[in-house]
Amino acid sequence: MSDIIVPQSDVKLCTRNVNLYYGENHALKDINLDIKTNKITAFIGPSGCGKSTYLKSLNRMNDLVPDCKITGQFLLDGEDIYADGVDTNVLRRRIGMVFQKPNPFPMSIYDNIAYGPRVHGIKSKAKLDRIVEESLIGAAVFDEVKDRLHKSALSLSGGQQQRICIARAIAVQPEVILMDEPTSALDPVSTLKIEELMNTLKEKYTVAIVTHNMQQATRISDYTAFFLVGEMVEYAPTEELFSRPVDKRTEDYITGRFG
Amino acid sequence: MAKAVTNSLTKKRRRVSDIVLKALIFLSSGIVVALTLGMIIYIAVKGTEGMSLNFLTTPAFSYPYENYGVLGNIINTLYLVVITLIIATPVGVGAAIYLTEYAKQGRLTRIIEFTTETLAGIPSIIYGLFGSVFFYNIFKVNYSLLTGALTLSIMVLPTIIRTTQEAIKTVPMGYREGAIGLGAPKWHTIRTVVLPSCIDGILTSVILSIGRIVGESAALIFTAGIAAEVGINSLGDIFGKVMNQGGSLTVQLYQYAQRGGAEMKYAFSTALVLLVTVLIINICAKLVAYRIRKKRSV
Numbered sequence: 214m215s216d217i218i219v220p221q222s223d224v225k226l227c228t229r230n231v232n233l234y235y236g237e238n239h240a241l242k243d244i245n246l247d248i249k250t251n252k253i254t255a256f257i258g259p260s261g262c263g264k265s266t267y268l269k270s271l272n273r274m275n276d277l278v279p280d281c282k283i284t285g286q287f288l289l290d291g292e293d294i295y296a297d298g299v300d301t302n303v304l305r306r307r308i309g310m311v312f313q314k315p316n317p318f319p320m321s322i323y324d325n326i327a328y329g330p331r332v333h334g335i336k337s338k339a340k341l342d343r344i345v346e347e348s349l350i351g352a353a354v355f356d357e358v359k360d361r362l363h364k365s366a367l368s369l370s371g372g373q374q375q376r377i378c379i380a381r382a383i384a385v386q387p388e389v390i391l392m393d394e395p396t397s398a399l400d401p402v403s404t405l406k407i408e409e410l411m412n413t414l415k416e417k418y419t420v421a422i423v424t425h426n427m428q429q430a431t432r433i434s435d436y437t438a439f440f441l442v443g444e445m446v447e448y449a450p451t452e453e454l455f456s457r458p459v460d461k462r463t464e465d466y467i468t469g470r471f472g
Numbered sequence: 473m474a475k476a477v478t479n480s481l482t483k484k485r486r487r488v489s490d491i492v493l494k495a496l497i498f499l500s501s502g503i504v505v506a507l508t509l510g511m512i513i514y515i516a517v518k519g520t521e522g523m524s525l526n527f528l529t530t531p532a533f534s535y536p537y538e539n540y541g542v543l544g545n546i547i548n549t550l551y552l553v554v555i556t557l558i559i560a561t562p563v564g565v566g567a568a569i570y571l572t573e574y575a576k577q578g579r580l581t582r583i584i585e586f587t588t589e590t591l592a593g594i595p596s597i598i599y600g601l602f603g604s605v606f607f608y609n610i611f612k613v614n615y616s617l618l619t620g621a622l623t624l625s626i627m628v629l630p631t632i633i634r635t636t637q638e639a640i641k642t643v644p645m646g647y648r649e650g651a652i653g654l655g656a657p658k659w660h661t662i663r664t665v666v667l668p669s670c671i672d673g674i675l676t677s678v679i680l681s682i683g684r685i686v687g688e689s690a691a692l693i694f695t696a697g698i699a700a701e702v703g704i705n706s707l708g709d710i711f712g713k714v715m716n717q718g719g720s721l722t723v724q725l726y727q728y729a730q731r732g733g734a735e736m737k738y739a740f741s742t743a744l745v746l747l748v749t750v751l752i753i754n755i756c757a758k759l760v761a762y763r764i765r766k767k768r769s770v
Contacts, residue, residue, distance in 0.1 A: 274653065302656065303655060385654055
């Protein structure tokens with residue numbers, strides 16, 4: 214079997230020999246990737262290349278997909294997250310997710326943010342109040358909503374809703390935040406706001422973001438991984454990947470020859 | 473036959489088929505409205521003859537004099553509605569949640585859903601026959617409100633299951649993903665996010681069932697019986713009444729109509745009471761759904 218993997222101390226999530234099948238479809242082929250602590254790692258690549266699939270396997274959201282088989286090792290701080298007996302509820306608290314389409318619950322803003330903490334046992338109103346406020350500040354949206362915390366979250370604009378979703382994710386004090394094309398459904402102004410937010414997020418969290426906007430990847434990420442047809446073609450510090458790509462396929466993609 | 477094509481933006485082209493179809497559509501709607509209104513007005517007019525305060529507030533009895541009243545029947549109908557819903561709602565909603573959220577979609581779920589659909593199409597008198605024999609073997613009582621309610625539960629179960637399933641399916645996948653992504657266990661997600669999102673759909677299924685319960689007659693004649701008395705003389709009787717016979721409004725209507733002659737006017741009065749009851753139920757349903765929707769979107 215595989216040898217003991219001792220990840221380096223600056224690696225938060227270490228994945229080796231990852232293969233994923235949706236039924237007969239071999240969607241991820243032998244992925245080896247290290248996601249570094251307190252850095253932003255971007256996954257880029259054309260549609261259908263497997264980047265979102267890979268992202269979702271990091272917090273076991275693919276468990277929800279029937280007919281999905283995963284092999285390989287996923288180590289969070291050295292622990293295998295797919296091992297028997299792993300509590301997926303705790304895992305998903307430690308590795309949070311923000312989705313492409315903002316999906317606040319049909320509840321008040323306060324209840325949206327408090328949802329996660331309540332799930333994990335926090336009942337005291339004083340504590341919840343504090344968590345809600347800190348999360349909204351951390352997501353750079355507190356000033357805009359502080360006077361309407363008990364109004365429905367659905368009454369906000371798309372960009373605000375997405376920041377509410379980010380606040381909701383950080384309310385459970387995760388270690389990693391996964392973002393699946395978080396700004397692709399938003400207007401340019403909201404996109405910029407969220408990109409600014411991501412820079413502050415990496416001080417406390419490890420961030421992995423899927424984006425099909427290469428300019429976004431160059432703007433915000435420290436490391437970039439290029440996926441193509443289920444393979445991870447190249448992985449390097451962002452500056453290097455975009456100015457001196459090693460693989461020809463990477464070069465073709467970033468110069469716009471396809472995708 | 474081709475007509476010359478025109479470039480005029482304002483000149484209207486009239487096709488005969490369009491005019492005829494439009495007229496037919498309006499006619500159909502008109503017939504439906506006329507029928508409904510006509511029937512309601514007819515019943516209302518004929519029903520006032522036998523109507524009186526006495527009719528509404530006393531039960532029917534024959535000794536010491538012949539009294540015509542529906543109080544007992546109103547109470548029986550109420551009992552039937554409440555007991556049936558207490559039994560059928562948890563079972564129906566639970567089954568719907570299982571079928572939509574937990575069960576692996578495949579042959580087994582298709583068989584269950586097909587069976588449910590079939591249940592919905594069985595004539596109610598067959599339910600009555602089944603209920604009267606099956607529950608007699610359990611309770612050893614010939615007629616009782618409980619037997620009637622149990623029989624009605626089986627009848628309304630398909631409606632509740634199907635409507636609740638449809639309601640649950642309208643909840644966007646994004647809500648579930650968001651909750652699970654925060655580390656919420658599956659049942660917690662269903663209880664705190666999914667169900668509250670579709671509660672007005674679930675309530676609609678319950679209201680639809682109330683309509684069916686109030687309107688049912690064939691299944692009740694053999695199971696709940698025809699007794700018209702109120703039968704509550706002490707606190708204990710409130711629960712004890714469940715094991716007694718009780719004729720609902722529909723069954724009482726049937727009896728008056730069957731006897732005919734001088735009693736026919738009471739059949740119409742009972743019909744009027746039923747109509748008003750159904751109207752009130754539907755209005756309540758709309759109000760509840762409206763209030764819940766307002767609460768969510770504020």
